[in-house]
Amino acid sequence: MVQQLQPETTAGVIYPDSDGQPMADNTKQFRWIVTIKENLEILFATRDDVFVAGDLLWYPVQGDNKIRQAPDAMVVFGRGKGDRGSYRQWEENNIPVQVVFEILSPGNTLKEMAKKLQFYQRYGVEEYYVYDPDRIDFNGWLRVGNTLEVIEDIQGWISPRLGIRFDLNPTTLEIYYPDGRKFLTSVELSQKLEQESQRAEQERQQKESALTELEAERQRYQDLLQKLQQQGINPEEL
Template sequence: MVSQLQTTPKEVIYPDQDGNPMSDNTKQFRWIVVIQQNLEALFANDPSVFVAGDLLWYPIEGDNKTRTAPDAMVAFGRPKGDRGSYQQWKEDCIPPQVVFEILSPGNRLTEMNKKQEFYDRHGVEEYYLYDPDRNDLSGWLRTNDRLAVIDEMQSWVSPRLGIRFESSEEDLQLYLPNGEPFKTHTQLLQQRDQAMQRADQFEQQAEQERQRAEQERQRAERLAEQLGSLGIDPDQL
């Protein structure tokens, strides 16, 4: 009798890095950070929205070759938290619904076409591509199960994010749903610090009010004791 050897399936490793840099220059890096940080702030209070930048996305279990790392991505219906990569089968099979790419001089047309095909094939609903050197913005929206070009991006409002895109001759400006413009990382930090300072001031004011109330209570008790020692009922005054 010939015994059959049983083999254990080889574990598939999904690397957290692809060896490519996050950005090629400061302008591209600045845009990536601005978009990711503002989207993070926009959905900070929603525990079911995950925002990431330059995170490898693996859409197919068992396939560690099919992957890409959007400059910024948003996945609705997924919890916040740290991840080494976005492995879709571990994310309730939910793909990122919105992705952003910021072009640099090092990006090749073939590379970007492959990325667009990837996003189309794997379920992205909105795809935005910005070239800061040319100030050129393009967008695609899933229609009839395919990513279709958005004909007019001026004043376009993202269906998923609620943010608005406005282009001038010099630059692109993004606006939050409340109408405020996207802020730089430094401005966001300043805004956070100001909010913390205001919270501290409110807490100090509340503590001062508590102390004043306690002083008034103690003063009233002392007065009541003094009146009582004189045989006077303060409730009869």
């Protein structure tokens, strides 16, 4: 059952902005966290009511700073964008985090992940996704009533909240925007923008060349017309 988060105010409680844990244990995990978080930012860039964050502490219960979790990436609908030191739910119109992503590293234990699942189930997460980039293993849970139930057929799954699609192949997980575009790393995105810029420049040069040739052809016509007129020949009478 999702806990009702309306405890009495406890004065003097400090809610740290850091739990002392690293964001990632290795480059692969870090790359996946950043890629998912940044692409979600892009996806909802025009929505002022969608908050996206990565490795941000979420405190669901006012007065208890021990109840907390820092999802690798999280999405909250109904809350404005902006910087935060932590997500203190009672200061956010009591809206819980709705979508969570966790990227596994070799240091994650089954006990740790089980506790995270219990936490997300208890405090209102609607969609929970876990990807292990070393084992190429992807799993998801969807809220049904008061529990998070395993998504049995995750291949090709489309997130109800986000509208993004997940495709798991033998070498990696691929995530697609609702319009079919693929989630890209910052390097891949930069390369794609550079390619598009080069293609646009080539098209501009081709158009410029075509216009130059057209102008040259027009000038040749005018020169020929002038020569004919100098010889007393009116082309319109031919």
